[in-house]
Amino acid sequence: MAGGLVVAANDGEEYHGKLTCFVILASMMAAMGGLIFGYDIGISGGVTSMEPFLKKFFHHVYIKMKEDKEVSNYCKFDSELLTSFTSSLYVAGLFATFVASSVTRAYGRKVSILLGGANFLAGAALGGAASNIYMLIIGRVLLGVGVGFANQAVPLYLSEMAPSKYRGGFNNSFQLSVGIGVLIANLINYGTEKVKGGWGWRVSLAMAAVPASILTLGALFLPDTPNSLIQRTNDHEKVKRLLQRVRGTDDVQAELDDIMVASEISKTIKHPFKNILQRKYRPQLVMSVAIPFFQQVTGINVIAFYAPILFRTIGLGVSASLLSSVITGAVGIVTTGLSMLIVDKVGRRGLLIFGGIQMFVTQMMVGGLMGAKLGDHGGLSKGWAFVILVLICIYVAGFGLSWGPLGWLIPSEIFPLEIRSAGQSISVSVNFLFTFLVGQTFLAMLCHFKFGIFFFFGVWVAIMTAFVYFFLPETKNLPIEKMDRVWREHWFWNRIVK
Numbered sequence: 001m002a003g004g005l006v007v008a009a010n011d012g013e014e015y016h017g018k019l020t021c022f023v024i025l026a027s028m029m030a031a032m033g034g035l036i037f038g039y040d041i042g043i044s045g046g047v048t049s050m051e052p053f054l055k056k057f058f059h060h061v062y063i064k065m066k067e068d069k070e071v072s073n074y075c076k077f078d079s080e081l082l083t084s085f086t087s088s089l090y091v092a093g094l095f096a097t098f099v100a101s102s103v104t105r106a107y108g109r110k111v112s113i114l115l116g117g118a119n120f121l122a123g124a125a126l127g128g129a130a131s132n133i134y135m136l137i138i139g140r141v142l143l144g145v146g147v148g149f150a151n152q153a154v155p156l157y158l159s160e161m162a163p164s165k166y167r168g169g170f171n172n173s174f175q176l177s178v179g180i181g182v183l184i185a186n187l188i189n190y191g192t193e194k195v196k197g198g199w200g201w202r203v204s205l206a207m208a209a210v211p212a213s214i215l216t217l218g219a220l221f222l223p224d225t226p227n228s229l230i231q232r233t234n235d236h237e238k239v240k241r242l243l244q245r246v247r248g249t250d251d252v253q254a255e256l257d258d259i260m261v262a263s264e265i266s267k268t269i270k271h272p273f274k275n276i277l278q279r280k281y282r283p284q285l286v287m288s289v290a291i292p293f294f295q296q297v298t299g300i301n302v303i304a305f306y307a308p309i310l311f312r313t314i315g316l317g318v319s320a321s322l323l324s325s326v327i328t329g330a331v332g333i334v335t336t337g338l339s340m341l342i343v344d345k346v347g348r349r350g351l352l353i354f355g356g357i358q359m360f361v362t363q364m365m366v367g368g369l370m371g372a373k374l375g376d377h378g379g380l381s382k383g384w385a386f387v388i389l390v391l392i393c394i395y396v397a398g399f400g401l402s403w404g405p406l407g408w409l410i411p412s413e414i415f416p417l418e419i420r421s422a423g424q425s426i427s428v429s430v431n432f433l434f435t436f437l438v439g440q441t442f443l444a445m446l447c448h449f450k451f452g453i454f455f456f457f458g459v460w461v462a463i464m465t466a467f468v469y470f471f472l473p474e475t476k477n478l479p480i481e482k483m484d485r486v487w488r489e490h491w492f493w494n495r496i497v498k
Contacts, residue, residue, distance in 0.1 A: 015164065015255045015479060017247030023161050027170050029218040030157045033113060033150030034174040035211045036120050038181020040143055042329065043204050044086045046189030052198030057133050058082050081133070083440045088137050090436035092144025093151070094429050100152035101425035105272070108224040108232065109160070112153035117216030120146030121209055128206025139205075146212065151428045155412035156420060160225035161246065164479045168343035168409055175405035176336045181211065183329035190326055226256075227417060227480075230263040258481040262417035272422035283493040284414050287472070288423050292431035294464035295407030296438055298359060299457030300399045324389050331393045335400030347476045348406055349468060355402020356465030360458050362395040367454030403464075407431075413475055414483055 047053045054062040061082055096119075104112045123142030130136040155174055162170035188207055192200030226243040233239065239259070243252045269275050276285055343351060366388055373384050411427035446453050473486040473493070487493040 015247075016251045017163055017249050017255075019163060019166060020246065020248040022248070023163075023170075023246055026222055027158055027161055027173060029215075029222055030109075030113060030154050030161075031173045031177040032211055032215040032218060033116060033154035034177030035181040035184075036117070036208065036215060037147050037151060038178035038183075039185045039208050039211055040089065040147065040181075041178070042182035042185025042325070043189065043208065044089075046186060046193070046325065047201040047204050048082060048086065050189075050193055050201050053201040054082075055198075057085070057130075057136060080440075080444075083443050085133075085136060085140065087436045087439035088140045089144035089147065090432040090439065092141040093148035094144075094432040094436065096145040096148025097152045097425050097428040097432065100149040100428075101272075101421045103149070104153050104156065104228075104424075105231070105421040108228045109153045109157040110219060110222045110224045110228075112149045113157065113222065114216060114219035116146045116148070116150030116153065117212050117219055118146070119143070119149065121212040121216055122146075124206060124208035124212055127208070128202050130202075130205070143208070148428065148432070150215070151431070152421075152424055155408045156228075156424050157222075157225055159409070159412040159480060160227040163247070165477055166344060167413060167480065168348070168476060169340045171409040171412060172336065172340040172343055172405035174408050175400075176333065176340060179329065179333040179336050179400065179404070183326065183333055186326040186329045227259055227262070227420075230259055231266055231417070236260065255479070258479065259417075262481045265416070266418035269418040272419045273425075276419045276422050276426070280497050281416075281419060282496050283487045283490075284416075284419070284423055285426070287414055288411050288427040289430050290467065291407055291410050292427050293434055294460070294467065295403050296431060296434035297457060297460040298399060298403050298464070299363065299438075299454070299460075300396070300404065327389070328393055328396045332396045332400040332404065335397040336405055339401045339405050343406070343409070344476050347474050348410060349472055349474050351402045352406055352468045352472070353465055355398040356461055356468065358398030358401075359395050359403075360461045360465070362391045362398065363454045363458035363461065366391050366395070367451050367458065370451035370454070410472075410475065413480055414486075416484060417481065 048058075051062060058081060100112050100115075103115065119142050123139045123144075123146060126135055126139035126142060130139060155171060158171045158174060159167055185204070188204050192203045194200070195203070223242060223246075226239050226246060229242060230236070230239045236256075240252065240256055243256055243259075244250055247255070275281070339351060369384065369388055369391070373381075412424060415423035442453075445456070449456060471492060473490045475483060475486055478486065484497075487497045
């Protein structure tokens, strides 16, 4: 066990406890939900650049890439069917997260995590065995249902289990797991692309079953969170024993009292999606939409989904493109790990503003270089391709430090218990909606905007950085059931919620 901590509550009472091995192990297992999400992001981008996969399922793209010498570099992969393969997962996830909200509220975070793993496992099996486009898409839909349940429940689980002093670091482990999943997928793609016989893509898709199996089996042994358990039982002694085990101390009465008060308020709310529209919840509602929207229009999932295709666009071969994706994935993991270590010291606002500036500058530079050096035909020299790779790595570093992990952390920690599941569902559904829209339109936008696509996302990064500066209060180190105070003390939101 690590050292003890004392957290000041709003009314002067204190939360006591230790950072226990029990919490660490439970949170590590729950964070596997991020691993399956990241694995899918990395795998889908890699297999769509593999020629045997394109030849079997997207033959027109393969022909255009191999034989059409007149098509622009920016338009070789422009295909609605190809983008549908990538983005169909997020349509399924969008609808699944609303079902997951009711399940998470009625049966607990643990059950939603279990269902997420099971659906992802079924989708992985179907994708690996696909013999036609229909099996491929149905597999993607099942993966989407799994990701919808996992992404709804896991960030809540992490925020509720973690001591408030370490909540930011614990919750950022979700994005760290996403990054690890992306890196593992890129490494597997790099290896399977070299398989003779053209069936390596099957291995890439089927290997998603490994993290899904770990999550599904591990969820069977996860404890539920005290915050969730108290919503479903009147046995306060049972909740107290769980909280004592979680915090590693018998002195949990102050935290238990706050959880019980939040639970009593929660039980009076019969329609949380209706209640979240009330004026007193307006700041949380705005953030539940704005934060995930801004996270997607950073353009990061364009890099994650289509990095191999993007690197092929600038003239790299298949193997070099996949290796470049491995490098960017590794950078994302390192910086997300750094964010875990400093987010509860530096705070949310500082990281978001610093990361936003870093992403804006690099996107402007990448767009300018591609505009100056890459025409519709031919490719970049190795030197300029390397420069763009370095700039994209710096961009990914900025995202990994800021909007990557904090885009999941902030929505999961700002809602009071009575609307927490509904609020998280709104946040995840907005995330999936704009992931789908960006994923579905990117290849067409790349074809029409060409290098201007980086300027497009760069403008959004500037807007979101200004939004954070003016409208997002700092939430570090504050107990999750005391979070309403930040809105009452904010220069803008206090006019609305007072």
